[in-house]
Amino acid sequence: MAMTLIWTGMVVVSVVYGLLAGNGPAVAAAAVEGAYAAVELCLGMAGIMCLWMGVMEVMKRSGLAGGLSRLLRPVLGLLYPDFKGDGETMDAISANVSANLLGLGNAATPLGIQAARRMALRSPGVASDSLCMLVVCNTASIQLIPTTVAAVRLSAGCETPFDILPAVWLASAISVGVGVLAAKFFSRVWRR
Amino acid sequence: MNWELLFNMVVPLTIAFVAVWGAARRVDVYSALVQGAGEGLGVLIKIVPAMVALMTAVYMLRASGALEAAGALLGPVLTRLGVPPETVGLLLVRPVSGNAALGVGSELIATYGPDSAVGRTAAVMLGSTETTFYTVAVYFGAAGVKRTRYAIPAALCADAAAFLAAAWAVRWWFG
Numbered sequence: 001m002a003m004t005l006i007w008t009g010m011v012v013v014s015v016v017y018g019l020l021a022g023n024g025p026a027v028a029a030a031a032v033e034g035a036y037a038a039v040e041l042c043l044g045m046a047g048i049m050c051l052w053m054g055v056m057e058v059m060k061r062s063g064l065a066g067g068l069s070r071l072l073r074p075v076l077g078l079l080y081p082d083f084k085g086d087g088e089t090m091d092a093i094s095a096n097v098s099a100n101l102l103g104l105g106n107a108a109t110p111l112g113i114q115a116a117r118r119m120a121l122r123s124p125g126v127a128s129d130s131l132c133m134l135v136v137c138n139t140a141s142i143q144l145i146p147t148t149v150a151a152v153r154l155s156a157g158c159e160t161p162f163d164i165l166p167a168v169w170l171a172s173a174i175s176v177g178v179g180v181l182a183a184k185f186f187s188r189v190w191r192r
Numbered sequence: 193m194n195w196e197l198l199f200n201m202v203v204p205l206t207i208a209f210v211a212v213w214g215a216a217r218r219v220d221v222y223s224a225l226v227q228g229a230g231e232g233l234g235v236l237i238k239i240v241p242a243m244v245a246l247m248t249a250v251y252m253l254r255a256s257g258a259l260e261a262a263g264a265l266l267g268p269v270l271t272r273l274g275v276p277p278e279t280v281g282l283l284l285v286r287p288v289s290g291n292a293a294l295g296v297g298s299e300l301i302a303t304y305g306p307d308s309a310v311g312r313t314a315a316v317m318l319g320s321t322e323t324t325f326y327t328v329a330v331y332f333g334a335a336g337v338k339r340t341r342y343a344i345p346a347a348l349c350a351d352a353a354a355f356l357a358a359a360w361a362v363r364w365w366f367g
Contacts, residue, residue, distance in 0.1 A: 002340045003332075006325075010249040018256035026255040034251030038243040042236060050232035055210050057228025058221050062214035102202055105322075113235055113334040120335035127332065132343040135331050139324040140350035145202075146319030152298045153315055158306035164315050167361035171320035174357035179350025186342035 045106070052107040056095055056114065060088075069094035079137070079180065080130045082122075089118040093134065103143040112138050129187040133180070140179040142172055235334050242333030246325060250288045259284045275359040276310045282317055283355050287348065290323035309362060316358040324351055 018027035059065040069076070069090045076093055083089045092115035099108035112134065119131045127135070146168055150161040214221040253259060263284055267277040275283075278300060286293040297318045304310040324347045332340055 002344050003328075006344065007245060007249050010253050013258050014249070014252035014256040017258040017261065018252070021257045021261075023255060023257050027252050030251040030255035031248055034248035035244050037251065038247035039240060041247070042240045042243055045239075046233070046236050049236055050229035051207075053232035053235070054225035054228035055207060057224045057231075058210050058214045058219060061219045061224050062210070062217040062221075064210060064213055102206070104203060104206070107203075107206075109327075109330060110232055110235065113331060116331045116335040116337075117235070120337055125337060126339045127337050127341045127343050131331075131335065131337065132341055132346060135328055135343045136346045136350060138331065139322050139327045139347040140354065141320055141322045143319070146315075147202075148294065149297075149315045149319040152294070152301055152318075153306040153311075156298070156301045156306040156311070161306070164312055164319070164362070164365070167312070167316045167358070167365040168319040170361040170364065171316050171354055171357040174361075175320055175350045175354035178353035179346060182346040182349035183342070186346050190342040 045109075048106040049110045052099075052104075052110045053114070055107070056092070056111055059095060060091060065091035065095055068098055072097060079133055082128065082130045083119065086118070089115055092118065096134075096138070097142070100138070100142050101144050103145045103147050105143070108138070129183075132187070133183050136179040136183045137176065140172070140176045142176055144169070238336070239330050239333045242329040243326075246329045250325070253288070254285070254292065273356060273359075274363070275356060276313050278304065278310045279314055279317060279355075279359075282314055286317065286321050286355075287324040287351055288326075290326060293318065293323065309366075312362045312366065313359050316362055317355055320358055321351055321354045324348065 014027050014030075018024050056065065059068075066087070069087070072094045073084075073090065076090060076097070077084045080090070080093060083093075092111055096108050096112035096115055099105075099111055116131060116134055119128060119134065122128065123131075145162075145165070149164075149168075153161040153164075211221050214224065259281070263280040266280050266283070270277045270280055270283075282293060282296045282300060285296055297314045300314040301311040304314075306312070306315070324344075328340065328344055328347065331337075332343075
């Protein structure tokens with residue numbers, strides 16, 4: 001229901017505010033453009049998505065994914081206690097976290113989706129606590145090397161584009177920490 | 193050491209490493225790759241409807257000018273929290289559109305300079321957050337989840353924390 005509220009809210013605010021501010025025609029054009037851009041974006045993602053799911057399959061069959069998840073188990077076991085014993089899901093989460101850390105956002109998404117789909121098998125249609133945690137951890141960026149931002153700074157004439165790294169790490173850590181705490185807190189009070 | 197080259201090579205190096213490792217373990221690397229890639233296509237089909245819904249609303253919201261109006265209201269609040277008010281536009285578009293956020297952020301960095309407080313804060317904000325609504329739509333779309341429970345409120349808490357922390361972290365690191 002949350003998405004229904006948010007989505008309807010966004011559309012209604014756009015139409016009402018757009019009309020009041022005299023941006024009605026722009027809103028009308030944007031509705032069509034948005035739908036078009038969504039398909040374009042998905043097509044743009046298709047190649048990378050398939051590539052990384054393929055790479056993940058190779059990692060799975062060669063035992064690399066398993067090794068990675070053994071390495072990350074101490075931390076991930078705490079975040080996803082319900083799936084601690086589910087090897088394949090833990091492998092996918094581990095690969096997702098590793099890709100995020102490396103700044104491979106495009107790779108992290110398909111890997112995380114694999115984990116999400118496996119989690120949803122246990123509770124069809126409903127986001128379990130673990131699935132909420134997975135989504136929260138993926139909306140809070142945990143990359144070690146923000147390459148895109150560094151490229152933007154470089155192109156703006158910055159000589160030391162990576163000098164913000166410690167600040168990014170600190171902000172990311174605080175953000176992930178708050179997200180995890182919020183998810184843990186909500187999981188106790190959110191009954192439905 | 194050429195750091196830039198190294199960062200650029202992360203993707204091909206990872207792929208090459210996985211391929212060599214798999215081949216050394218006598219895995220049929222190529223057929224595994226193709227099979228996994230085929231599954232990726234199926235997942236993608238499931239994401240398209242969620243993306244169409246989300247991006248239609250996002251584009252409408254941006255075109256209506258409501259975000260700018262909200263920004264004008266939020267500016268003074270941000271100043272009180274120690275966040276440069278110039279970053280308000282970035283803060284508002286960040287959760288809904290990655291491209292728009294990158295555009296707004298680049299604009300701030302170019303206008304105020306990459307080594308200014310505003311430019312640095314914008315860069316840290318971009319680096320320490322994700323496009324929340326996109327991520328939520330993609331994950332729940334692919335997993336077929338309708339009841340998202342507390343995922344969105346919790347994710348927005350993390351976003352808010354990131355924006356505040358970005359301003360504070362820049363002050364801490366650069367003095």
